[in-house]
Amino acid sequence: MGVVHCAVLLLNGILSSAHGEFLVIVPGDGFVATVGGDVVLECQLVPHILTSDMVVQWRKTGLISPVLVYRHGHNDTLAQHQDYRARAELFKDEVTKGNISLRIKNVRRSDEGEYTCSVTEGTEYEGSAAQLQVRALGSLIRIRLQGYQGDGIQLVCKSSGWYPGPEMLWICEDGQVLPQAETMYHEDTEGLVNVERNVTVMRQSTNKIKCVVQYRWLNIEREAIVKISDDIFPAGVPDWALPLVLTICLLIAAYVAVIYWNVKQNRRIKELERRKSIVENEWKRIRGHQVSVTLDVETAHPQYLMGI
Known part of the structure; x- marks a missing residue:
């Protein structure tokens, strides 16, 4: 803290003490912690005297149970949220001097949020809040x-x-x-x-x-x-080889086309020859079975008699 800030706090403490009151001071710029490490959330009681009648609490927004409760000179673990048991504590040697900062061990991602440090004495209550931001450094790339x-x-x-x-x-x-x-x-x-x-x-x-x-x-x-x-990298085709490959492919395609045409023509010629052979055989068969016909003049039709 700066000299002016300390002087203001001291003056406020003196005035508050004179009227039987106290203040709870938390830095306003918040805190940053890394996952797996420890963090201290600073909180100061002014005047710097914690009496036996005072109860210190740290709460986190969103949790029903407090993060820490300190009363009658020790932590009340039964009232403490289970996620913070054995992880959250005060500095025992500094508590009676007004240092009620909270230390959180083995920080987790879920610890991020708003925390409130408060002191209660009878009907009097003073509290101050601060934000905890959690950072996590990842593994190697x-x-x-x-x-x-x-x-x-x-x-x-x-x-x-x-x-x-x-x-x-x-x-x-x-x-x-x-x-x-x-x-x-x-x-x-x-x-x-x-x-x-x-x-x-x-x-x-x-x-x-x-x-x-x-x-x-x-x-x-x-x-x-x-x-x-x-x-x-996958093996590629050189630039000079591309036209050659294309030409070869075209020649192969043309050759295949010629072969296909020849095969088709040969099949057509064979089919024509087969049909011709069938017709010739049929004609020979018909000629081999010719019959001589003699017309009866008396019964023949006049049209056929003209040729007799």
Whole structure:
């Protein structure tokens, strides 16, 4: 605290003491903690004397039970919320001097929220609130080959255990940000965020790229670099070979068409020859069964008699 601030607090304490009152002071800028670490939520009683009749409480908005209750010189663990038993405590050697700051051990993501420090003496009550923000630094960055995507390869970058979720980027060796898919965020059972992002790298790209995680809440940046060998990329057709391949394909198609036409024509000729053979055989059969006919002049039709 600044000198002026301390002087104001001291003056308020003297005036409050003269009228038999007290103040509870909590810094107004709030507190920041990291998951797994410890945090101290500062709170000061003015005047700096905690009598045996005073009850100190720390409460968190949204919880029915208090985070901590201190009365008659010890913590009331029966009244304390079960999530904070053995994790929340006061500084025993400092309590009687007016330091009623709360220490929370092994901070969890769920500890984030608004806390109120209060002191009660008889009918008098004083309290002050402050915000606790929780941050979580995730695991190391992992890069793996996802598979082939056309003429390129697809890489995926992953990191888990962040809160809030960070920004993730793929950056090539010259500093340019690579075109990439949207960043995906998944929240785990503890409220922490897992983040991943894919990118497709082509053969003509630089062989060294990096995945960067930017965590602006604590101004932290992490990165992982990967070098890509040309042998990993799928084998492609050289530019000069494309016209040749196209020409060969056209020739093969033409050759197949000619063969098909010839086969079709041969089948047609054979069919015509077969039909001709049938007709000739039938004609021979008919000629082999010719019958001589003699007309009776008396009974024949006049039309046939004209030729006799």
